[in-house]
Amino acid sequence: GAGVSQTPSNKVTEKGKYVELRCDPISGHTALYWYRQSLGQGPEFLIYFQGTGAADDSGLPNDRFFAVRPEGSVSTLKIQRTERGDSAVYLCASSLMDRGTEAFFGQGTRLTVV
């Protein structure tokens, strides 16, 4: 595609529910990153994929968060038993995975847990 696409753009869910956030990266980009951005803060790293595998998931805050990228392209971030503190903008980025390479970001999914 022309850019990184994230769906939905907005998601409102009730506390305790399960949500899935989707990211469609730029075609040919092997690296895919998920970040979380709270108001007034910079993007906070969650997880990084190189191809199909999660190469670094050290940023996931707890075991309620999980992400997959089964075919090395589209990725889904899954959040179980959502909490109000999970409310944030979830950003996806992709890149060619090389030193000094630009990361291309999607518009983000704004998640609100009520």
Add this chain to the structure above:
Amino acid sequence: GNSVTQMEGPVTLSEEAFLTINCTYTATGYPSLFWYVQYPGEGLQLLLKATKADDKGSNKGFEATYRKETTSFHLEKGSVQVSDSAVYFCALDLEGGSYIPTFGRGTSLIVHP
């Protein structure tokens, strides 16, 4: 650990004023350094980058020089415009196999006519 520290915002300037947004970093090894910009209602996008010491990145009138001795990458522009109003993020990526960009907290710039 590896981190980026940016000056607190918001930075409020009049049009045609000189802009400096400070950024310092802590990293093991030799990172590449970036400035990303987020315009209102838009996603993050790369503004400029530098991949080694003493390199200068430039774009749209903005410049930043990779200073290894002071571990800094300050963003400058000689004459800002209202359209430069945005949030600016300093970032680094790390040599050594996994180039995961690490971001500062962002600095909001507001330019008045």
